Amino acid sequence: MSFNSFGHLFRFTSWGESHGPALGAVVDGCPPGLELSEKDIQPFLDRRKPGSSRFTTQRREADAVKILSGVFEGRTTGTPISLMIENTDQRSRDYSNVAQQYRPAHGDFAYDAKYGLRDYRGGGRSSARETAARVAAGAVARLVISEVKIQGYLVELGGDKIDRQAFDEAEINNNPFFCPDKSAVARWEKIVDEARKDGNSVGAVVECVAFHVPAGWGAPLYAKLDSELAAACMGINAVKGVEIGDGFDAARSTGRDNADALRPADQGDGVKFLSNHAGGVTAGIATGQPVVVRCALKPTPSIVSPLPSINREGEAVEVVTKGRHDPCVGIRAVPVVEAMMALVLADQKLLHRAQTGR
Amino acid sequence: MSFNSFGHLFRFTSWGESHGPALGAVVDGCPPGLELSEKDIQPFLDRRKPGSSRFTTQRREADAVKILSGVFEGRTTGTPISLMIENTDQRSRDYSNVAQQYRPAHGDFAYDAKYGLRDYRGGGRSSARETAARVAAGAVARLVISEVKIQGYLVELGGDKIDRQAFDEAEINNNPFFCPDKSAVARWEKIVDEARKDGNSVGAVVECVAFHVPAGWGAPLYAKLDSELAAACMGINAVKGVEIGDGFDAARSTGRDNADALRPADQGDGVKFLSNHAGGVTAGIATGQPVVVRCALKPTPSIVSPLPSINREGEAVEVVTKGRHDPCVGIRAVPVVEAMMALVLADQKLLHRAQTGR
Amino acid sequence: MSFNSFGHLFRFTSWGESHGPALGAVVDGCPPGLELSEKDIQPFLDRRKPGSSRFTTQRREADAVKILSGVFEGRTTGTPISLMIENTDQRSRDYSNVAQQYRPAHGDFAYDAKYGLRDYRGGGRSSARETAARVAAGAVARLVISEVKIQGYLVELGGDKIDRQAFDEAEINNNPFFCPDKSAVARWEKIVDEARKDGNSVGAVVECVAFHVPAGWGAPLYAKLDSELAAACMGINAVKGVEIGDGFDAARSTGRDNADALRPADQGDGVKFLSNHAGGVTAGIATGQPVVVRCALKPTPSIVSPLPSINREGEAVEVVTKGRHDPCVGIRAVPVVEAMMALVLADQKLLHRAQTGR
């Protein structure tokens, strides 16, 4: 509802800028009695941490999270959980030139148009650094939906797709790209290295799947599961497209081919689906199949190549973005998409429980 | 926040089922003093009205809207505007078989899983008929954003794309497909006719553009303009994918090619952009360029071809969906996408005004 | 959240003006599977119905409620429940003089100041007639909290208090004042008759008690049970004060006297309290004792005595309010306070269930 909060019942409010003293999130509505300590959150922050490979920004941040409230004797109390991450490696001087110029494809121009001023250091509030707060909040959300398993990965980088036949979940964390196709890794290394050498950047497509989401989660008509996931993902920095299940391919299919046939489960009660074109959601409600989301991430707009733009006085300038940037923001977006998916599902679980008592 | 309301400040709450006595929307937060009568709403309802061509459902509904509150002596009073549309052509008998069976790719199974019961007549609450309420509310929203022009159309049907070179806005309302490419119309007629003859259905891609959206509208970080548009569009029946600007193509571009260069405006102050890959939104805030959204709509799941499914007892059945259905729901989705875009923009205008005073 | 909606999860949105074609409420978030028909709602509307005695307005309204959605085969479906009450006995001519003049202690001046225009017929949106929508919604809320019993009554009219020793719940519905003290009825009849004869009106104090509210309901810190009740009651037309438990008397007590001692329950587990100064709420959470609310209602501002005021041109005028008005609005407020209490408790039950799973 409000500007910097997300979720209805399991709700977090994020704050902080790229180069301020700290950033954080307040997680509200968390059920009481869950075991929680920094150890449950840190690993997820480490996954998105900058500087972990030559394929990401070289900014060095410990991204160490502190729990300031809402936990007592190792368990959540049902009161707000305040999470703080201090910024330690700001280099504001890198951004001095951005103060007066608008970087194309960045939020600079729009922020000035809206607010009349902006914290230009590292993009201020519009920096992808804020996603650390989402990842921290998402780690708490995962505890609320322990029945669900969430796994994200890249399916495409710089236009190069993985081979679905070669999909191997075990590979995802064995390479710097969260790439499930071993054979694609070498190609992607080459793509990113060349882009950087060329002072350029590339885009990527993240896929994220939530397994074991109970049938029935979802809040029609205006907090539908797929609608909430779309908002959550489109709100991530650099995301320009979101698909559920077959997404745009569904528009090229037919009613007959796109139908996910239902059959009695092989044993016991229940149902099995013969396909999952729907990506686990129909009419905004989970079907019990894996929930599948895909996000298109544009190439990093921060590149060292000169780009035509204007300054705050409206004069023509050539902008060169110095500083330390990801040649492909899509890579580090993987844990962020996972976190947003966890946050949506935790919220939907509580909404479902509230209305149905289950 | 709640299940069946949409928007933060310019907010509507929708109610009603496909085969109930009526459906409607309560529009809340509308500024006072706007001239409003049924005449301002009816034309938009007529655009999505069923039975207007052989390419849509043959259900005959007048879709006549009544204003029950919030308007006095022809002007809005700032109090809730209650809009009601009576259902007149229900044929519940058509749906009797749906009561016990789950139609694949429909909400039947998920609704039962969630609520334990459902109004099965015509899909009940999950019917696309509910979008009439959105279109009515959207017509009010348009009055709030009179500076903005919104135009939707189909860019693809059954996998057949328009020729962008042949784009002619004047053609959009000259054919039953909201198709801006005259040369595509004949092909699309053939596609839809064959699909129906085959007891099948096809999908489509809707594109919708908002012109003259002032730079600065948008509410970062969790009510971003693009994030709200994604939620609004993904919440429309049958939508499985949403793109802003270049969308998934941006993921295949590079930082250099994807940057929208800024230049001083040709005359006076202000800026001009040399391209619009961003689709008018950066960092969740409008840039002043046209805001471009695309939605992928799956093929109508209601087809007369038998599909394998189960009944409420979990037994295997073959489902044949009788009744009167759109062979391509994407067609009538065009005015719905327009309406949702108007609703998001009206809300964002008020949010922007609240925070900035402009 | 929004202007004309109340509640977080069990939420209703009200619409309509005193002299429009109808008024109503959309109840959202209601659990599925509850038996509901107009018969469950009408009795509560009849309790607040005008014209039921000479001590209330002589306007004659059937206040017949229609359920337009959200109920199928006699049970709630979990989708929005649209409730409509048609206005049948408007006499707009009675109010023509109000169009140009501001009635003191009415909303006329403030509405014009806010909106620049107003529906002046019978007070338009600010008319107590809107409370019919709350009572209808409240009747649905009662089904959600069937474990709770809610009983309202007058404890004071025109400054004359009931004798607490003479309190007899059985009397409440045996007189036109919802008065639990038989001996007070004759006095109150005299007070109201004299006020009317004198072209004047009187105030009243409503007390409302919810029994069997489970310990634990309440949503600290900013949706506390008592805080929500205060908002719900202060939002009722003519209410100028709200107390929980001992209320203002608590400010005159001491820590020792105001403490509600706890003791083991006489049999089985659990607890008993030796007093209920707290009115069943501590720290915003229900203690399991009866929840006690009191509301002060000002005298009806609509009186036939001339009062000094101004017109829309700012000129001095003497206002005489014709029309048919309650000599004591506090009387008919009793079912409204009950309804708002039911709405708050239904919402709190769902909030509690969402966070705790109980």
Add this chain to the structure above:
Amino acid sequence: MSFNSFGHLFRFTSWGESHGPALGAVVDGCPPGLELSEKDIQPFLDRRKPGSSRFTTQRREADAVKILSGVFEGRTTGTPISLMIENTDQRSRDYSNVAQQYRPAHGDFAYDAKYGLRDYRGGGRSSARETAARVAAGAVARLVISEVKIQGYLVELGGDKIDRQAFDEAEINNNPFFCPDKSAVARWEKIVDEARKDGNSVGAVVECVAFHVPAGWGAPLYAKLDSELAAACMGINAVKGVEIGDGFDAARSTGRDNADALRPADQGDGVKFLSNHAGGVTAGIATGQPVVVRCALKPTPSIVSPLPSINREGEAVEVVTKGRHDPCVGIRAVPVVEAMMALVLADQKLLHRAQTGR
């Protein structure tokens, strides 16, 4: 909306416990460009600071506020403002006995009933210490409503009322009671000293007035100005009653006596009121007169006298509350009521601006 957030557009989320490392608030929706530094907030925190006189708790807290985000080069940026106050003088050992016992009139029993566990140190989340976060957020709100002047004070302590004839605003900050009646101060000192000597505590009544609130602020029907103020005040620790204007006295008045006559302003356009029984609010909207709120605060429940209660096992015990407590919590509530009033008015200003453009 959510549990620990307050406000619709100008919104704050509070976090923290009495004995955690810190507490704070995130202020969201603040307009950009306002000059803000810790210096604008600290004075208000100092007013409510413990240990400032022998009439308040002897806990020593610097209550030094830090701004962690949302301010750049001395001005608000329109992004969330994170405010943090570190706890420095916790003495958890004082509270060890509270872990197993329920203090009567405290939240202990209710928190356990709700959450199954609680941070018992100093009341944890239910401690009045949390109000420091409200006061800090309120200081930011004051900048948003610079046209409004807010002044709170005590009108009653331990049942002893001020003499309205002796009201002198200049006295309010000249004594430890925020007492506007010089002659009452000595009496109140005696009352509080005796209560403490007796191991007891006393209640108080706070009155708070907002001057120059523009006519028109207020959001009918369910975010009315008076309704929001009632929620804001009833949510403050120990408050058991709230009045607007004449409050409960209005229930003892008549329509004729309670009417605030309007007259043309003495010079220029506009209006003057001949009285202010309404306390500046009619139909939920500001009239332009001073907005007057009164809150009843119960006596501090934490007293050293033994009180009968039970422990977590349900066994009868005598509870003696050690620790350092205010003998009259009403005193330090004055800046809290002021802060909540500022927060409500800032929110209402933005809501009004959003809908009306003024």
